[in-house]
Amino acid sequence: MVQNKSAVFLKYPTEYPVIGEHIEIQAKELTVDLKDKDVLLRNLYFSLDPYMRGRMRNVKSYIPGFQIGEAMSGYGIAEVKESKNDAYPVGSIVSGFTGWQEYSVIPGANGLRVLPGARESPIPLSAHLGALGMPGMTAYSSLKIIGQPKAGETIFISAAAGAVGQLVGQMAKKLGLRVVGSAGSDDKVDHLINELKFDAAFNYKKNGTILENLKRAAPEGIDIYYENVGGETLEAALEVMNNHGRVIACGMISQYNTQQPYGIRNLHHVVSKRITIRGFIVSDFVEECSADFAKDVGSWLVRKEIIYKEDVTEGIDASLEAFIGMLNGKNFGKAVVKVADL
Amino acid sequence: MVQNKSAVFLKYPTEYPVIGEHIEIQAKELTVDLKDKDVLLRNLYFSLDPYMRGRMRNVKSYIPGFQIGEAMSGYGIAEVKESKNDAYPVGSIVSGFTGWQEYSVIPGANGLRVLPGARESPIPLSAHLGALGMPGMTAYSSLKIIGQPKAGETIFISAAAGAVGQLVGQMAKKLGLRVVGSAGSDDKVDHLINELKFDAAFNYKKNGTILENLKRAAPEGIDIYYENVGGETLEAALEVMNNHGRVIACGMISQYNTQQPYGIRNLHHVVSKRITIRGFIVSDFVEECSADFAKDVGSWLVRKEIIYKEDVTEGIDASLEAFIGMLNGKNFGKAVVKVADL
Numbered sequence: 001m002v003q004n005k006s007a008v009f010l011k012y013p014t015e016y017p018v019i020g021e022h023i024e025i026q027a028k029e030l031t032v033d034l035k036d037k038d039v040l041l042r043n044l045y046f047s048l049d050p051y052m053r054g055r056m057r058n059v060k061s062y063i064p065g066f067q068i069g070e071a072m073s074g075y076g077i078a079e080v081k082e083s084k085n086d087a088y089p090v091g092s093i094v095s096g097f098t099g100w101q102e103y104s105v106i107p108g109a110n111g112l113r114v115l116p117g118a119r120e121s122p123i124p125l126s127a128h129l130g131a132l133g134m135p136g137m138t139a140y141s142s143l144k145i146i147g148q149p150k151a152g153e154t155i156f157i158s159a160a161a162g163a164v165g166q167l168v169g170q171m172a173k174k175l176g177l178r179v180v181g182s183a184g185s186d187d188k189v190d191h192l193i194n195e196l197k198f199d200a201a202f203n204y205k206k207n208g209t210i211l212e213n214l215k216r217a218a219p220e221g222i223d224i225y226y227e228n229v230g231g232e233t234l235e236a237a238l239e240v241m242n243n244h245g246r247v248i249a250c251g252m253i254s255q256y257n258t259q260q261p262y263g264i265r266n267l268h269h270v271v272s273k274r275i276t277i278r279g280f281i282v283s284d285f286v287e288e289c290s291a292d293f294a295k296d297v298g299s300w301l302v303r304k305e306i307i308y309k310e311d312v313t314e315g316i317d318a319s320l321e322a323f324i325g326m327l328n329g330k331n332f333g334k335a336v337v338k339v340a341d342l
Numbered sequence: 343m344v345q346n347k348s349a350v351f352l353k354y355p356t357e358y359p360v361i362g363e364h365i366e367i368q369a370k371e372l373t374v375d376l377k378d379k380d381v382l383l384r385n386l387y388f389s390l391d392p393y394m395r396g397r398m399r400n401v402k403s404y405i406p407g408f409q410i411g412e413a414m415s416g417y418g419i420a421e422v423k424e425s426k427n428d429a430y431p432v433g434s435i436v437s438g439f440t441g442w443q444e445y446s447v448i449p450g451a452n453g454l455r456v457l458p459g460a461r462e463s464p465i466p467l468s469a470h471l472g473a474l475g476m477p478g479m480t481a482y483s484s485l486k487i488i489g490q491p492k493a494g495e496t497i498f499i500s501a502a503a504g505a506v507g508q509l510v511g512q513m514a515k516k517l518g519l520r521v522v523g524s525a526g527s528d529d530k531v532d533h534l535i536n537e538l539k540f541d542a543a544f545n546y547k548k549n550g551t552i553l554e555n556l557k558r559a560a561p562e563g564i565d566i567y568y569e570n571v572g573g574e575t576l577e578a579a580l581e582v583m584n585n586h587g588r589v590i591a592c593g594m595i596s597q598y599n600t601q602q603p604y605g606i607r608n609l610h611h612v613v614s615k616r617i618t619i620r621g622f623i624v625s626d627f628v629e630e631c632s633a634d635f636a637k638d639v640g641s642w643l644v645r646k647e648i649i650y651k652e653d654v655t656e657g658i659d660a661s662l663e664a665f666i667g668m669l670n671g672k673n674f675g676k677a678v679v680k681v682a683d684l
Contacts, residue, residue, distance in 0.1 A: 054614065061614055062585070230610065243404070249612045256610070263605015268572065268598070270591045270621040272396065272403055277619040279612040 004030035005316045006071035006101035012058050016257045016327060019320050022056070028071065030103050037085045037108045041078035043098055044342055047129040048323045048335035049074065049163065053256045062281055072100040075134055077115075077125050079342065085109045093118040095128045102316060102339060123301055125342065130334040131167060131301055131308040132294075134282055138250060139167035140293045141285035146248045146278045147224045151176030154218055156237055159228035160201065161188035161309070163334035164250060168226050169198055170306045177224075180217045182210070182233065184329045191332075195307055204233065211236040224248065230255040231262035238269045249279040257327055309333030346372035347658045348413035348443035354400050358599045358669060361662050364398070370413065372445050376426045379450040383420035385440055386684055389471040390665045390677035391416065391505065395598045404623055414442040417476055419467050421684065427451045435460040437470045444658060444681060465643055467684065472676040473509060473643055473650040474636075476624055480592060481509035482635045483627035488590045488620045489566045493518030496560055498579055501570035502543065503530035503651070505676035506592060510568050511540055512648045519566075522559045524552070524575065526671045533674075537649055546575065553578040566590065572597040573604035580611045591621040599669055651675030
């Protein structure tokens with residue numbers, strides 16, 4: 001019998017989750033009784049993502065909600081520790097849906113993918129939760145399929161230093177677009193301009209309204225808006241959007257932790273400017289894009305043609321604070337928990 | 343020299359236009375001095391449409407604004423009275439952009455289309471402003487291209503007894519959809535159910551909120567929302583929309599005459615339900631759809647497989663009140679002015 005530190009869901013929050021009230025680290029007892037096809041994982045990295053806030057609601061969605069009293073779950077990278085499944089031998093490195101905890105039993109090894117050569121690869125394991133994982137696939141597929149980007153167009157990206165935004169911006173530069181980003185600190189803005197080579201970027205908390213900032217950064221208007229935050233930023237983007245503009249609705253994190261959502265007052269532009277707003281989840285596009293994605297992004301990373309910044313928190317104990325920090329935009333780069341060394 | 347009663351634009355309104363302040367009937371003097379290719383029209387029918395309110399703003403749009411002190415313009419049906427253009431002989435019946443007045447000189451006969459056989463056709467002339475005109479093309483093309491309707495799906499149509507809505511509903515029934523409509527009076531609701539054979543309809547001013555009404559009328563949710571009004575109705579539609587739903591953003595008339603537009607608070611559904619919202623103007627689709635449109639809708643009208651209700655106002659003198667009435671939803675059917683007898 002082992003102690004298994006786990007992030008446990010206690011209660012549905014209506015605004016930001018509070019540690020001790022809605023979520024808590026508990027040392028659960030681990031009983032391993034594998035059935036045929038099951039595996040026991042030793043978790044190495046765990047991904048903190050905005051969509052997880054959506055699982056803290058008691059409503060039907062595309063992904064089941066967290067269960068009260070149970071460990072939460074999400075994308076992770078792990079080592080197979082015990083196995084009754086020949087496709088997942090002990091010692092192999094896998095990615096997939098794991099528990100937000102030190103060890104997880106995965107019935108039937110459901111959804112796990114072996115990462116061949118991961119121990120020896122120059123690409124760090126955590127990249128499989130970022131540029132090479134769900135955020136990367138999200139950026140790559142939605143920019144291509146919904147964005148329909150054309151060289152010379154302007155794209156505006158909110159939360160541009162975040163897990164998805166930083167990739168969208170670099171991919172759009174490769175396609176010959178003018179790239180404008182917003183972020184919540186001067187450090188992030190510096191990073192966008194100086195490291196990621198964005199054409200313009202602004203700190204949305206400073207120098208006037210978001211609309212004023214956006215007009216300065218994109219004086220010719222925008223053709224594509226990569227939407228991660230919602231609210232006032234969406235309203236500003238619709239205001240400066242050019243005819244036939246496209247909004248790639250990836251997330252609206254500013255609206256997830258409030259009971260007073262922001263009212264968007266200028267949707268009439270959708271008619272007069274013939275705008276398309278389209279929401280998606282990444283699994284809609286996996287089939288169409290996964291081969292190109294792995295090839296393109298893998299080689300860009302190895303050749304260092306794209307940079308991927310991570311914000312790594314050490315250990316399960318600190319992971320709840322890191323999660324709440326991410327919901328507040330405190331992470332600088334993709335938020336990841338390092339659960340254990342390989 | 344003839345007196346030419348004209349609807350003249352005086353001043354930009356910020357809310358509803360007021361007769362005498364923003365718009366006015368004036369008897370203008372008509373001087374006819376046709377140059378090569380010009381025609382003089384005797385106007386017969388004039389179309390009153392929501393998009394015209396958008397021309398009363400001093401902003402760039404897909405269509406030029408009205409000029410202060412000049413007669414306003416719009417779609418009309420007319421008889422060629424004098425002609426210096428062989429393609430438009432005297433006596434021919436034409437449709438196109440005409441003045442909101444009794445007589446119009448059209449330089450170069452720009453954009454006019456001769457309606458061959460129109461005098462003898464069983465189809466009334468005014469149909470070329472409705473089912474066979476811009477509203478018909480709007481309904482037909484956008485339902486097909488943006489709506490991607492599939493038999494068995496549910497469509498909800500706001501302003502369902504209006505110029506476009508009544509056609510969308512009947513076309514959707516032909517395609518095997520379940521059709522739900524909203525309108526602003528019990529008479530209109532009766533018409534939708536009993537004449538147009540909608541599956542359900544409600545008066546949005548009665549029996550609780552729009553959302554409550556919509557939930558009763560569409561207990562399984564909706565797959566397509568045909569958007570004519572905006573505001574609270576759009577919010578309700580997003581709330582009950584099924585996954586992968588589509589919003590055909592044709593107009594948002596509730597938002598055109600106010601300085602306090604309604605704030606939409608539930609756009610987060612666009613992400614979680616993977617909704618597409620797409621605005622358009624009918625000219626985007628003319629090339630792709632006009633052949634099929636003329637064939638399909640023409641034969642449906644002749645065979646009386648679709649019904650098209652018009653709200654006809656007699657004479658230019660009453661036309662401004664009819665226009666403001668249409669902006670308020672007082673028209674029952676397509677709003678048309680009969681300017682003169684053929």
